[in-house]
Amino acid sequence: MDKLHEPLSCQAACGLPLALEVMGERWSFMILRAAFNGVRHFEDFLDELGIARNILSNRLVRLVEGGILKRDHCADDRRRVEYCLTLKGQDLLPAMLALRQWGEKYAMGVPANPVLCDARDGIPIAPITVRAHDDRIVRPGELVWRDRLQCTGHDLDALVKSDA
């Protein structure tokens, strides 16, 4: 693990605080998870999560303000409001599934039911792994921190552009 040392001064500016703000709050996380499951309407979130009305209302406002959910009028009934994941919200899927898989592995020893599968062939998705630029799986001991200036622009762009 010693190779994995990051200078102290950088620990505040690494992007985790924002992610934590969204994912670190239990109800926000559960709302997000329901949104990934196709839940869109206030009353449906209420039913599925067993959450208090005022808390749900508060968290939905925060998720919309944070650009994770988009509040819209339904196409088929303009009086109804629906909450959909934005692209930014959809991009939370790898983090959410990595957390879920970890919980399954250590909380239960078997995957939860139902199982998330590839729609194309119905086979369960693979464990989420850390990959090198050429797709090799990288383990914690095989990682090292480098200054951005030592990395080429092309390499860095890959980390912030939309998925290939």
Added chain:
Amino acid sequence: MDKLHEPLSCQAACGLPLALEVMGERWSFMILRAAFNGVRHFEDFLDELGIARNILSNRLVRLVEGGILKRDHCADDRRRVEYCLTLKGQDLLPAMLALRQWGEKYAMGVPANPVLCDARDGIPIAPITVRAHDDRIVRPGELVWRDRLQCTGHDLDALVKSDA
């Protein structure tokens, strides 16, 4: 997103609550992150995180009880205590990096400095993605929930065994 619907009754038993308990609390997360960065001693956590002594003490106990960190006497100085990541703790790396990458992408538009690289070639790691069993990248709209009984044992084992 409609394909991604999970029956309500299963939402409580999916393994997320355990993961949330560990990752969802801001200080626990920051302690874990420091541990991934090679921090091992109480006083070093204290210095690096700017955390109150009693909170650090409390969170370390909880992380040890949760099997995420192991409390040990240093090999070179038996009077000193060190906290190291267990295998269960190390397995949180994909989730932690997925969260970090998301925060980088949306909070700053550029990766934080320093950049986490593959030690072998010094090139930044790839964005964390969701993969099918045959390693194809799968997107949110290409996922479907299936009952465990419809999946073969082999497929399910892949999700809970140690990384290949």
